Amino acid sequence: MKIPPYPLIDPSLDAPLDVHRATVLPEWIDWNGHMNVGFYVVAFDKATDTLCQQFGCSWEYTREKIGMTFVLEAHVTYDREVKEGDPLRITTQILDHDAKRLHYIHMMYHGTEGYLAATNELMLMNIDYGTRRSAPWPEWAMERIDKLAAAHASLPRPSQASRLIGIKKK
Amino acid sequence: MLVTLPYEMPELVTRAPLDLHTSTVLPEWVDWNGHMNLAFYVTAFDQASGAFMRNIGLGRRYVDGKHGMTFVLETHVTYDREMKGGAPMRFATQLLARDAKRVHLFHEMYHAGDGYLAATNESIIMNIDYNTRRSAPWPVQVAERLEAVWEAHKDLPKPAKAGRVMGLAKKT
Numbered sequence: 325m326k327i328p329p330y331p332l333i334d335p336s337l338d339a340p341l342d343v344h345r346a347t348v349l350p351e352w353i354d355w356n357g358h359m360n361v362g363f364y365v366v367a368f369d370k371a372t373d374t375l376c377q378q379f380g381c382s383w384e385y386t387r388e389k390i391g392m393t394f395v396l397e398a399h400v401t402y403d404r405e406v407k408e409g410d411p412l413r414i415t416t417q418i419l420d421h422d423a424k425r426l427h428y429i430h431m432m433y434h435g436t437e438g439y440l441a442a443t444n445e446l447m448l449m450n451i452d453y454g455t456r457r458s459a460p461w462p463e464w465a466m467e468r469i470d471k472l473a474a475a476h477a478s479l480p481r482p483s484q485a486s487r488l489i490g491i492k493k494k
Numbered sequence: 495m496l497v498t499l500p501y502e503m504p505e506l507v508t509r510a511p512l513d514l515h516t517s518t519v520l521p522e523w524v525d526w527n528g529h530m531n532l533a534f535y536v537t538a539f540d541q542a543s544g545a546f547m548r549n550i551g552l553g554r555r556y557v558d559g560k561h562g563m564t565f566v567l568e569t570h571v572t573y574d575r576e577m578k579g580g581a582p583m584r585f586a587t588q589l590l591a592r593d594a595k596r597v598h599l600f601h602e603m604y605h606a607g608d609g610y611l612a613a614t615n616e617s618i619i620m621n622i623d624y625n626t627r628r629s630a631p632w633p634v635q636v637a638e639r640l641e642a643v644w645e646a647h648k649d650l651p652k653p654a655k656a657g658r659v660m661g662l663a664k665k666t
Contacts, residue, residue, distance in 0.1 A: 355557055361566045362537030369533050386526055395532045397660055399570045405627075420662045427662055445660055456576075486659050489570050489616050491591040491598045 325462050328380055329388055335378040335468050337475040340417040344371040345435065348410045358405040365400060368430050368444040371414040375428065379468035381450070381461070391459065392451040396425075399445040401484050411435030418476045419485055421469055423460045424450045429485050443484040496562070496633035501555045504548065506639050508646040512587040515545035516606060519581045529576040535603070536571060539615035542585040542601045550639040562630065563622040567596075570616045572655050582606035589647040590656060592640055594631045595621045600656050614655045
C-alpha cells in the first residue's frame with residue numbers, strides 16, 4: 325500500500341523528536357504518593373502513539389484494519405518521582421530499525437523543573453491486521469521512518485539504552 | 495535500621511520458584527489492539543512483586559504504618575504472547591540476587607488456563623525510608639526472611655530471558 329486512506333502528517337525531523345506533552349493524572353498515583361510504575365509505561369505508550377503518528381501508523385492504522393504495532397520488549401529506568409498534576413515532556417530517539425521493527429528510547433522529563441524522571445527503551449514490531457503476525461512496514465511508513473532515523477543518526481546514544489539489569493552495577 | 499516491625503509477620507513461603515500470585519486481566523487493561531496493553535503487564539507484574547514483598551513482611555501495613563516503602567528502580571519486560579480481557583494469570587517468581595537494601599526479581603507470567611508463557615519481567619526494587627524517601631537497609635526481620643528465600647532460590651538455574659540487552663540483532 326503506497327498511501328493510507330487517511331491524511332499523513334509531515335514528520336517532525338527535530339532530533340530527538342520533541343512533540344509529546346502530558347500531565348500526571350490523579351488515577352496514576354499509588355499508595356506511595358507518586359506515579360505508579362505501570363502508569364509511567366501508560367504515559368510512555370502515549371508518546372509511542374505520537375511517534376507512530378509521525379509515520380502514519382497510529383490509531384487510524386488500526387481503525388482502518390490495516391495493521392497494528394506490538395511491543396516485543398521494554399526496559400524502564402525510574403530515575404525520579406513525579407507527583408499528581410506534574411507536567412511531563414517526553415522526547416523520543418530512534419536507535420535502530422529494520423523492515424518490520426523499530427528500536428527507540430523515550431526520555432521523560434518534568435515539564436517545568438526539567439529533571440529526568442524516567443526512560444523507556446522499546447522494540448516495536450509492525451503487525452498485519454488480518455493475520456496478527458509480523459509484516460514489513462507499509463511504504464509510507466518505511467519512507468518516513470528512514471527520514472526520522474536519518475535525522476536522529478548523529479545523536480549520542482543515551483547511557484540508559486541497552487542496559488543490563490542487575491544489582492552489582494551501582 | 496528498623497529492628498522490629500509492630501505487626502505480625504505472615505507465614506514465610508520459600509518455594510522455589512514462588513507461586514504466590516494469581517490474577518485476571520481486567521477489561522480496562524485492554525487497548526485498541528484487543529489485548530492487554532503493555533503498561534498493564536507492568537502493573538500485573540508489580541502486583542506480583544507486591545506478593546513477594548508481603549511474603550517477606552513488607553505489605554500495606556509497612557507503608558500505612560509509615561515505616562517504609564519499596565520503590566522499583568528499573569524493570570525489563572519481554573512480551574511473549576498476547577493476553578485477552580478476562581484471561582487468568584499465574585506468576586512464578588525467582589529471587590535472582592539481593593543485597594542490604596535491594597532485590598533483583600524475575601517473574602514469569604503464564605496463562606493459567608492454557609499454560610503458555612505470556613511475558614517475563616525482571617525488576618530491581620529498593621527499600622525506602624518513609625521519612626527521608628531515600629534508600630535504607632531492609633528491616634532486620636525482613637532481611638532474615640529474605641535470606642531464607644535466597645537460600646531456597648540461589649541454586650535455581652538462571653532463566654534464559656533474564657539479563658537481556660535490547661537490540662535488533664537478537665531476533666525474538
